[in-house]
Amino acid sequence: MARTDGRFRETYNALLTLCAELGPGQALPAENALAERAGVSRTVVRGALQRLSDAGIVRWRGREKTLLRRPEESDRLPVQPQAPDADELESRFLDWVLRFDVPAGTSLNVAQLSRQFAVPPHTLQEFLAGLSRSGLVERRARGGWRLLGFTADYALELSEFRGVLELNAIRHLLALPEGHPVWQRLEALRRDHLDLLERLDTDFHDFSRLDERFHTTVNSVVRNRFVREFQKIVALIFHYHYMWDKTEERQRNGVAIGEHVAIIDGLLARDGSAAEAAALRHLSSSKQTLQSSLRGNGLV
Template sequence: MARTDERFREAYNALLDYCETLAPGDQLPAELALAAHLDVSRTVVRTALERMQAKGLVRWQGREKTLLRLPLQDDRLHVQMEQLSTEELERVFLDWVLRFDVPPGTALNVTEMARKFGVPPHSLQEFLASLSRFGLVRRRPRGGWELVGFTRDYAIELSDFRMVLELNAVSHLVALPTDHQIWQQLAALEAEHLALAAEIDTRFHDFSVLDERFHTTIGSVVRNRFVAEFQKVITLVFHYHYQWDKKDERERNLAAIGEHLRIIEALTDRNEDGALAAVRDHLRTSKQTLLSSLRSHALA
């Protein structure tokens, strides 16, 4: 498929996505506005509108472009795209939330996000639907998605359950044999924490990724499908903390690095009591930071 044809197909499908936010009888914007929204030329927009008119999707008379019906799956054009795995899509989504400090209540434009992440809009729709069961996103009344946050009770329950899981993982970890791969992984994590601490002024944003890897590594010694599923909520709330006030992020992340290093030292010494105490202290700090920074907003 030629790139120009592929670009048209992407733009046409994106225009259908936009039409899904409207109701039959609504007017589409001017061609220039549609071209800017889709990031294509007016020629591409006209070609797309002609196809939509032939399909009975719109009535196009002069400057008036009336939506006659909502698009169906059969109206879409096939686009050859390199598919991201669910894990890769989750990574780019979380990184976007972190880097751009996306607050709760933000409308998620599926068309723009699909283009940004390089995935088909329907794949992004399915991904957002998977997050909605955790109360992380929700559908908007007139279509589309919205990023939502958490109530205080939700955060408390989540923190308490996280404590149970991680303390259990620590007890499993310290009993592992000396030739288990976890010990090399902990040594590598220790080196990465020390390197990040030395460059904290310019790299404090990078802690979220390291924080996720640290806790995921510890939790990986427990094979449990429910823990793996719960990790999605842990990642969004604690590691990417999209709803936190960022004004003291550097200081908070530097302190957390010190707490991680204390845990690693106790684990390496096979000091179960010391490791459990260090984990309790760290997770209590994390819980209090979350609660003190939580913004007031409704949970779907």
């Protein structure tokens, strides 16, 4: 088994942790017990035991496994991070844009970002090529990529179309039976919104993920491939876009939390008129925020 394998390294480190709990001369559990404890096969456990034996930490003779010395921190193996899937890569990239206020026109260093996001360069290239369809990045003439903004017309048309789809989703949601899992998700979302509101002064950046989760939950009840694809663009523009005016972010997020809670309350009460009215207020304020941001960046 390759010693660079992530599962092997995690198992080996788990056995080191077990050894640290024992004293020299004490026996380790049977291979089956070790495999069950680590959640791996006996083959992986045997590979880890062989390494412990080679390092002089354990004497391993058949079924006899005796601790010779307690392990040190230097005995542990670094665990290689697993490459993220497409959704996780998108999340990491957008979070980087959000947290670090990456300005429009920034050149993207593929080699550097592939190391930062723990993906091969070709995977990042494919991701950026897909992102270019939304007009937020472009391939440079001499190679590489650049982060772009978007036009005012594009953003405002997107905002109007968002309203059509989300009001349609609310109507679909209100027609669902009592036992549908979306109702429990909405109750959990309400609690999470109120929790964030209490710590908004320090954690207002966390609203972006909560915002995405809220709108994704509402739209998830519509079984339509075009709605799902649209949600990705919404995430890019409304939840993560680097051109928001950061000086008003805390206040804006506080208002949006209240608007979300009003929508959720209308839905949980099965009051379609209240839910749609709250959604229209939220969509209107979101559009106003977008227009303000565009003016602040000289796009309107």
